[in-house]
Amino acid sequence: MKRVTVPVLIVGGGGAGLTASMLLSRMGVDALLVNAAARTSELPKAHVLNQRAMEVLADCGVADEIYRVGTPPEQFSHTAMYAGFAGHEGAGRVIFKQESWGAGGMDEEWRMASPKVSSNLPQIRLEPILRARAELMSPGRVRFHHEVTHVETFDDRVIAQVTNHDSNETYEVEAEILLACDGGRTIGRQVGIEWEGPRDLSRTVSFYLSADFFEFAGDPDVLLRWIWSPFSGRMVVMAPMGPLRWGADSEEWVVHLGYGIDDERAFDDAAVEADLRSDLGIGEHRLDIHTITRWTIGGVVADRFRVGRVLVAGDAAHRHPPTGALGLTSAIHDVHNVCWKIAAVCQGRAGLELLDSYEAERRPVDARNVARSLENSKGYATMAKLMRIGDKSLTFDDRWNALSRLWSNDPEDASFRRRILELMAAQSQEFRGVRGRDPGRICFGGRLRLSLLHTIHASGFATATRLDRGLESESLLDARSGDAGLVRSDRRGGR
Secondary structure, X not given: OOEEEEEEEEEOOOHHHHHHHHHHHHOOOOEEEEEOOOOOOOOOOOOEEOXXXXXXXXXXXXXXXHHHHOOOHHHOOEEEEEEOOOOOOOOOEEEEEEEOOOHHHOOHHHHHHOOOOOEEOOHHHHHHHHHHHHHHHOOOOEEEOEEEEEEEEOOOOEEEEEXXXXXXXXXXXXXXXXXXXXXXXXXXXXXXXXXXXXXXXXXXXXXXXXXXXXXXXXXXOEEEEEEEOOOXXXXXXXXXXXXXXXXXXXXXXXXXXXXXOOXXXXXXXXXXXXXXXXXXXXXOOOOEEEEEEEEEEOOEEEOOOEEOOEEEOHHHOEEOOOOOOOHHHHHHHHHHHHHHHHHHHHOOOOOHHHHHHHHHHHHHHHHHHHHHHHHHHHHHHHHHHHHOOOOOOOOHHHHHHHHHOXXXXXXXXXXXXXXXXXXXXXOHHHHOOEOOOOOEEEEEOOOEEEEEEXXXXXXXXXXXXXXXXXXXXXXXXXXXXXXXXXXXXXXXXXX
């Protein structure tokens, strides 16, 4: 059998794997990436990229293109909750609206946190950008439609069997290190890694569709729309997907409906489309549905991030509910943490034990992000329970009357309104990831001042570093003088 020998084998060509390929190429490491699917994602999937992720992607040389084709910052500066969408008087009334993801670059805390602003680009359009760059940086080393079917681990190497589905040829890859970014489908199971955490809490049906919703959807600055439907009591989540227009004028959308884990209706395409039309109140409004997918809400973390010379990252190491947009960003942070360590080992600058620090540094952060995502998801369930609009025996009028209490002037509704709005405000933790309001200051002989704004949730370390020279401020990411050295935070989580 033909054998290919490389320092690093990357399994999986999604956001984590392609980013890892680019990072290792920058560091002069010969890495072979194989991906079982023939193409990049055909589903929108994750879309929000936080500041730290954009810093990493800038290192890879793709940030400018992502900013160019992604959502304009002013069109994902807010999220909002609405009473209904269409089909009845008062539909689309804003219940609660808040700044999100740095308010399109206008939030001072977020500007202090990084020279990069957050971005928004669904994986269906992000991954082709990453793939093209990875192929340019490592010609011939990015292979799609090549599937790892078996892995053997040894003290000094890893050997994987790979099938080229285009030619039906099977060959072996011998590597010093295998980095699994395959979503946990193959490698983790084969080396004995198990999942920890709750699974199958509820089911979501997602529609990827083209539709003109401009007559119904206002607020061009809103990215995520959380719609309480008076027709069913269900919360419907909508997100514009572009690609040329965003906000209310978007050509494409993703719409999510929630179902109980045992609700068989969720598996009937005709039934869920009928639910979608009914819940939104759009009747026979034209929808071009591209795909309908089902997935379950849960939050799990791998019990280990390393087994010998095999490491796991991204969805192979942790799986999140989408609430909080921490999955893809955490995956990018994982590979940024581990790739320089892999390079140091492969280039003989460090021993294999350096790889132990990857799990020590990333697993607690990823576990926290998973827990936060679950908490965010449960917040909406708590609201629904308190509003009492999910009971199937209720009529439309019953549900609308319950929703109307949120803007009622009746003194008897004041405590109810205050409690629900407090819960909605508490969801700000989902959309405002920066912690720590006052930057720390470190002075260097009165000449330079280093500002630290501590921790962006998914990164796990202080990235918010700026050099203040008098009235001017410069990010350490952009600083190229002898004034800036290695900075290490003494706060927990600083790396």
